[in-house]
Amino acid sequence: xxxxxxxxxxxVQPGGSLRLSCAASGFTFSSYEMNWVRQxxxxxxxxxxxxxxxxxxxxxxxxxxxxxxxxxxxxxNSLYLQMNSLRAEDTAVYYCAREIxxxxxxxxxxxxxxxxxxVSS
Amino acid sequence: DIQMTQSPSSLSASVGDRVTIxxxxxxxxxxxxxxxxxxxxxxxxxxxxxxxxxQSGVPSRFCGSGSGTDFTLTISSLQPEDxxxxxxxxxxxxxxSFGQGTKLEIK
Numbered sequence: 001x002x003x004x005x006x007x008x009x010x011x012v013q014p015g016g017s018l019r020l021s022c023a024a025s026g027f028t029f030s031s032y033e034m035n036w037v038r039q040x041x042x043x044x045x046x047x048x049x050x051x052x053x054x055x056x057x058x059x060x061x062x063x064x065x066x067x068x069x070x071x072x073x074x075x076x077n078s079l080y081l082q083m084n085s086l087r088a089e090d091t092a093v094y095y096c097a098r099e100i101x102x103x104x105x106x107x108x109x110x111x112x113x114x115x116x117x118x119v120s121s
Numbered sequence: 122d123i124q125m126t127q128s129p130s131s132l133s134a135s136v137g138d139r140v141t142i143x144x145x146x147x148x149x150x151x152x153x154x155x156x157x158x159x160x161x162x163x164x165x166x167x168x169x170x171x172x173x174x175x176q177s178g179v180p181s182r183f184c185g186s187g188s189g190t191d192f193t194l195t196i197s198s199l200q201p202e203d204x205x206x207x208x209x210x211x212x213x214x215x216x217x218s219f220g221q222g223t224k225l226e227i228k
Contacts, residue, residue: 106211
C-alpha cells in the first residue's frame, strides 16, 4: 500500500525548534518530488516547501524561508522538515505530500495523515 | 507569487443539485490548476489535475474546466458524501499556492 506517515509534531515554545519526519512506503520514494503543506486550525491549506527527487532543488514559502529546512534521505525513504525559530503562527497540522507529474501537470496525489505542531508558551 | 481566489467561500445545496465552484488566479497559469477535496479530520484528496483531468477513482460527476485565469469545479449531481471543503491549487510555478477553500454543505 502506498503510504506516507508523518511524525515529530508536538508542543514547542516560541523560538524553539522541531524536526518533522515523513516515512514513505509502497512506492519508489527516490523517484518522486515531495512537499510539505500545513493547515492552521480551522484554516485553509498552505504550501510550505518542495524538494526534488534528488534533493538538489528546493523551494520555500516566503513565510518560512530562512527558518525551515527541507531534506530527504532516499536510502531511508524519508522526508524531513527542520523547523527553527518557531512562531505562534506556525501552529498547524503539517502534511507531507507526494508530487506527481502527469501530462505536464504537477499535483499532490498521496498525502499523509498529518502531524500537529503547536507553538505556545 | 500567484494568488488564488475561490468563490463562494461556502455554499449549501441539496442532493441532486448541480454545484459550481470557481477559482481565479492572479495571473495566467495555462491549465496548471488542481482541485482537492478535504473532509473534516482527513487529509486532502486529489480530484482533478491539469484543470480538467479526473484523478483515478474519482466519480465522473466531478468535472473541471477553464484555462488562463478562470477555472471551475462542477459537481453534476450532488451526493451526501460530497459534503467537504474544496481547494484549488496552482502548479504553474513551484511556489505552489492554494485557494482559501469552499465549504460545501448538504441541505
